[in-house]
Amino acid sequence: MEVIKAWNFLKGYVIIKVEGLTLERFLNLAATRDIYLWDINRIGHTILEMKVTIEGFRALKEIVKRVGCRVEIIDKRGLPFIIYRLKHRKMLAFGFLLFLGIIIFLSSLIWNIEIIGNERVKTEDIMKILEKEDIKNGIIKYKIDKDYTKHLLLNEFDTFSFLSVEIKGTKLIIEVKEQDLPPEKIHTDTPCNIVAAKKGVIVKAIARNGKALVRKGDVVKKGQILITGLISDEYSEEQILVHADGEVLAKTVYNYRIDEPIVKAVKEETGRVYERRELKIGQKGVQFFKGEIPYADYIEEVKEVKFFDMDMDLPIKILIHQFKEVEKKEIKQNIDFLKQSTHIKAIEELNKQLPQNAQIESKDVKHYIKGGILSTYATLEVIEDIGEKIIINID
Amino acid sequence: MKNRMENFKYNISEALELPKDVVLDLPKITMIGNIQLNISNHKGIVEYTQEILRINSSIGIIKVTGNSMELKTILSEEIIVKGNIEKIEIYS
Numbered sequence: 001m002e003v004i005k006a007w008n009f010l011k012g013y014v015i016i017k018v019e020g021l022t023l024e025r026f027l028n029l030a031a032t033r034d035i036y037l038w039d040i041n042r043i044g045h046t047i048l049e050m051k052v053t054i055e056g057f058r059a060l061k062e063i064v065k066r067v068g069c070r071v072e073i074i075d076k077r078g079l080p081f082i083i084y085r086l087k088h089r090k091m092l093a094f095g096f097l098l099f100l101g102i103i104i105f106l107s108s109l110i111w112n113i114e115i116i117g118n119e120r121v122k123t124e125d126i127m128k129i130l131e132k133e134d135i136k137n138g139i140i141k142y143k144i145d146k147d148y149t150k151h152l153l154l155n156e157f158d159t160f161s162f163l164s165v166e167i168k169g170t171k172l173i174i175e176v177k178e179q180d181l182p183p184e185k186i187h188t189d190t191p192c193n194i195v196a197a198k199k200g201v202i203v204k205a206i207a208r209n210g211k212a213l214v215r216k217g218d219v220v221k222k223g224q225i226l227i228t229g230l231i232s233d234e235y236s237e238e239q240i241l242v243h244a245d246g247e248v249l250a251k252t253v254y255n256y257r258i259d260e261p262i263v264k265a266v267k268e269e270t271g272r273v274y275e276r277r278e279l280k281i282g283q284k285g286v287q288f289f290k291g292e293i294p295y296a297d298y299i300e301e302v303k304e305v306k307f308f309d310m311d312m313d314l315p316i317k318i319l320i321h322q323f324k325e326v327e328k329k330e331i332k333q334n335i336d337f338l339k340q341s342t343h344i345k346a347i348e349e350l351n352k353q354l355p356q357n358a359q360i361e362s363k364d365v366k367h368y369i370k371g372g373i374l375s376t377y378a379t380l381e382v383i384e385d386i387g388e389k390i391i392i393n394i395d
Numbered sequence: 396m397k398n399r400m401e402n403f404k405y406n407i408s409e410a411l412e413l414p415k416d417v418v419l420d421l422p423k424i425t426m427i428g429n430i431q432l433n434i435s436n437h438k439g440i441v442e443y444t445q446e447i448l449r450i451n452s453s454i455g456i457i458k459v460t461g462n463s464m465e466l467k468t469i470l471s472e473e474i475i476v477k478g479n480i481e482k483i484e485i486y487s
Binding site: 005023024027028030031032034036037038039041042047050 | 439440441442443445447465466467468471472475
C-alpha cells in the first residue's frame, strides 16, 4: 500500500468534500467509470470526504452534474502542486540550486593528501614534487592525471617499487612501497678502493682487480683499505688508478644482551572499568568528567565511537577513554624457562642484524644471575663479505 | 430452468475445483480480523455511513455494521472497508 501512496503522491491528488443527498449513487457511478477514489469518509449527514487523483477529479465533473451534488476542494497534495508552488518562489529554487552547486563544487576538490608507506623518503619531499605539478590541497580533483602523477613520482624517486595514486572522495591517497635501497653502483671504469665496512678478522682476501693490502689473520678496523685501486710501480713514479674488485671475507662478531628480572611485576585487570567521554573537534578536545578516576593503578584505552558504522574521517569525533583497573602482582619466574626464552629472543634479534649472505661460524650464549636479574649474552661469530667500494678522489 | 442451470454450474465447479465466486458470480467477502473487510464482485453501494454500510450483490444486500468505518477503496470490482467491524448480515 505504501507503494500506491508514494505513486499517488508523485502523481498528485486532491482531497475533496462532496455534499449531496444521493452520495451512494455518486460513489457507484465513479466506480463504474473507473475513477479511483480512496479514503472515503462520511463526516456529516450529507457530506463525504475523499481523495481523488487529478485526472479523476476532472472526470468527476460529469458525475457531479448528473447526481446533483456540490464538490469542494479542501486540499491539494503531491508533487505537481509542490512544483507549482515552487514556481512562484524563485529565490528558494535559486538557493537550492546554489546549495547543490556548492556541494558538488566542494566535493570535487582535493581536501587532503595522504601518503602511506614511505619510510625513508620524507612526506614533505613527495609533497614538494606534487606541488611543483600543482597538486596540492584545494585543487579540482578531475584535473589530476593519475597515471602521469604516478610515473612522475616513480621517476623522481627510484626507491619506490610500487606506487598507486587513488582519489577517494575528497582525499588523494598515494600509496608507496619502498624497495631496499640497492648499493650505489659504481661504474667499472671509475677507480675505487675496497674498504672495510666493519671491523673483523680477515679470513680470505681475493683481489680480482687491484692489489690486496690485507692477508689472512689480519685484524682490520672500519674504514681500512682492503683492496686498493692505486697501483704504483717500483720502477716508475707513475701511479695507475684501477677499479678495485674482489671479495674480502672476514670473521665478525655480533653481540646482544638481554636483561630480564626474575621477579616480574605483572599487571592484572580486575575487570572494573571507568569510562570518560571526550568530544574532539579538529585538534581540540573536551573531556567530560564524572569525578576522579577511582583506581590507584589503571591502564588507559581510547576508543572511537563510529558514526553510522561507516569508515569516514570526520572532523568531529567522540572518544571514549576507558580506565581499566589493574592489580600489580609479583611473579617469580622459572629460571630455566626464562633462560630458554631469553636465549631464543637474543638469537632472533641477532639474526635480524645479520646480512643476507653471512655464514654463521659459531654461536655462544651465556647466562649470569646478579641481583635478581638474569642477563643473557649471545655472541655470534660470522663470516661475511665486509668489502665496500669507495671512489678514489683524484685531487 | 434457471435453477437447473445454477445446479449444473455448481456441479461443474465442484468437479473441476473451479472457484465458485467466479463460476457462480457470487461476491467474495474476506475479513482481516475485525479491522478490514474486502468485498469483491459487488454490485454497488446502497448506503454508507460510518456505522452502517449496505452493499448490493448477486446474493442480496450485504449489511455491515460497525463504527468509524471508512471506505479505503472503491473500484468497480472491489470495495475495501476499514474500521471497527462488528456485524455482517446478508438479506437475500
